[in-house]
Amino acid sequence: MATAPSKVVVLMAFMAAALSSVSMAAGPAGLQHGFYNSSCPKAEDTVRNVVQGMIRNDPTMGAAFVRLFFHDCLVRGCDASILLDPTTSKPETEKTTIPLRGYDAVNKIKDAVEAVCPGVVSCADILAFAARDSTCASGGFTFHMPSGRLDGFQSIADEVFQGIPSPRFSSKNFLIASPPRASTLRT
Numbered sequence: 001m002a003t004a005p006s007k008v009v010v011l012m013a014f015m016a017a018a019l020s021s022v023s024m025a026a027g028p029a030g031l032q033h034g035f036y037n038s039s040c041p042k043a044e045d046t047v048r049n050v051v052q053g054m055i056r057n058d059p060t061m062g063a064a065f066v067r068l069f070f071h072d073c074l075v076r077g078c079d080a081s082i083l084l085d086p087t088t089s090k091p092e093t094e095k096t097t098i099p100l101r102g103y104d105a106v107n108k109i110k111d112a113v114e115a116v117c118p119g120v121v122s123c124a125d126i127l128a129f130a131a132r133d134s135t136c137a138s139g140g141f142t143f144h145m146p147s148g149r150l151d152g153f154q155s156i157a158d159e160v161f162q163g164i165p166s167p168r169f170s171s172k173n174f175l176i177a178s179p180p181r182a183s184t185l186r187t
């Protein structure tokens with residue numbers, strides 16, 4: 001088993017990768033710092049306030065948000081496909097394949113963001129902001145999380161465990177092994 005400190009290092013490594021990543025799900029302008037500066041200036045503050053309150057109530061929520069973002073990004077980029085519900089024609093999705101926590105919490109964050117600017121902020125960016133704010137609220141660093149991700153409409157259950165990095169990896173091996181669909185590292 002990895003020790004607690006090395007888990008933190010791996011999560012931090014993942015957040016660093018996300019920070020420098022170019023998501024394949026990005027809009028035409030690519031990812032930008034402050035993508036919602038003019039369309040929804042309160043977006044990031046709203047996510048941060050809700051996430052901080054949730055972590056104060058239940059400190060384990062931080063890990064839940066980072067884990068949701070991690071699994072979302074591993075399948076076809078950070079496109080919120082992890083949030084898609086199964087349907088009668090498609091009973092198997094990422095969500096049904098791996099048990100994760102935090103879906104209700106993400107809905108609450110989404111509701112808070114919709115209340116300040118309806119229909120503007122993607123769920124993919126909400127997951128990214130929530131993961132960033134979780135690392136900070138859990139004692140890590142904060143950083144400008146690039147935004148402008150688009151939400152995907154496909155959730156591929158079979159891809160959930162493909163190329164997933166081992167929890168035993170060192171942070172260096174983790175970054176080497178992280179598939180390009182999750183992050184493109186710039187050195």
Ligand SMILES: *[C@@H]1O[C@H](CO)[C@@H](O)[C@H](O)[C@H]1NC(C)=O
Nearest residue numbers: 032033034035036037038144
């Ligand atoms: C948003 O505002 C910040 C701070 O002024 C700035 O650094 C960033 O480039 C802006 N982003 C966009 C997309 O306008």
